[in-house]
Amino acid sequence: GENVEQHPSTLSVQEGDSAVIKCTYSDSASNYFPWYKQELGKRPQLIIDIRSNVGEKKDQRIAVTLNKTAKHFSLHITETQPEDSAVYFCAADSNYQLIWGAGTKLIIKP
Amino acid sequence: KAGVTQTPRYLIKTRGQQVTLSCSPISGHRSVSWYQQTPGQGLQFLFEYFSETQRNKGNFPGRFSGRQFSNSRSEMNVSTLELGDSALYLCASSNGQGVYNEQFFGPGTRLTVL
Numbered sequence: 001g002e003n004v005e006q007h008p009s010t011l012s013v014q015e016g017d018s019a020v021i022k023c024t025y026s027d028s029a030s031n032y033f034p035w036y037k038q039e040l041g042k043r044p045q046l047i048i049d050i051r052s053n054v055g056e057k058k059d060q061r062i063a064v065t066l067n068k069t070a071k072h073f074s075l076h077i078t079e080t081q082p083e084d085s086a087v088y089f090c091a092a093d094s095n096y097q098l099i100w101g102a103g104t105k106l107i108i109k110p
Numbered sequence: 111k112a113g114v115t116q117t118p119r120y121l122i123k124t125r126g127q128q129v130t131l132s133c134s135p136i137s138g139h140r141s142v143s144w145y146q147q148t149p150g151q152g153l154q155f156l157f158e159y160f161s162e163t164q165r166n167k168g169n170f171p172g173r174f175s176g177r178q179f180s181n182s183r184s185e186m187n188v189s190t191l192e193l194g195d196s197a198l199y200l201c202a203s204s205n206g207q208g209v210y211n212e213q214f215f216g217p218g219t220r221l222t223v224l
Contacts, residue, residue: 001169006152032210043114043200043215044153089152096166098209100145102152 002027002094006101014109019080021104023090024072030092033066033073038103039086047088048075080108111136114203114216122222128189131219135182135203142184143213144176147198156199159184160207188221196223 006023013019025033034049050057050064050073057064066073073092077084085108091098115134123129135142144156155168159178178184182203188195198220202213 009150034212036213043217044213045215046212049212091153093209096208097155097158097168098153098213099155100153102150 002099004090004092004099004101006090006104008104009102010105010107012107012109013080015080015082017080019077019084019106021075021088021090021106022072023074023092023101025092025099026071027092027094027099028071030094032093033064034091034098035064035075036089036091037086038089044089077106082108082110084108114201114214116201116216116219118219119217120220120222122224123191124224125191125193127191128187129191129221131186131199131221133184133186133201133203133216135184135201136205136214139203139205139214140182141204141207141211142178142182143202143204144184144186145200145202146170147200147218153200156186158209165207191223193223196221
């Protein structure tokens with residue numbers, strides 16, 4: 001079946017530095033790529049998404065880039081803050097469902 | 111608007127038993143999806159319901175089933191429980207059909223199978 005690979009599984013960055021999480025997908029027909037953030041003990045929440053007709057999308061300190069040819073997309077967080085500590089999930093649509101990456105635990109060091 | 115709610119929040123069952131989980135979506139949302147979340151595995155899609163019809167199903171055995179009522183509330187049933195079914199089960203509702211809309215998750219039901 002189709003899959004989404006997400007790297008790294010754990011990312012530790014100094015507060016104020018940037019963080020990048022990468023995902024690759026297998027279904028060349030995928031057109032929708034959301035990112036969800038799940039804080040400890042809380043439910044996942046959508047933070048940003050991108051569709052295949054767009055190469056990059058920004059929302060304040062977060063941005064997502066998409067390379068359809070290479071079938072990968074990335075989440076970029078700049079000027080990281082303690083509240084960015086969470087598990088981040090990427091996903092891609094395939095056959096009318098979302099296929100999820102395994103998650104990246106982002107740790108912000110003070 | 112009230113968020114997505116799930117009941118019960120915690121369940122402990124033994125192998126071979128069955129369990130029913132409930133999900134109430136955000137008012138007005140007609141799509142409800144169910145996911146299994148286990149450490150290191152991310153979210154695995156179980157199924158999606160829209161207007162009482164199952165529109166899509168993930169790669170889970172037939173022991174996992176669900177339904178949706180006319181008020182959009184949804185239930186998930188797992189029969190003949192196995193140890194490997196221990197997980198957090200999340201439901202999510204969305205405003206519209208399909209996966210291209212933001213999914214609003216419930217707090218989850220943590221199922222432990224002994």
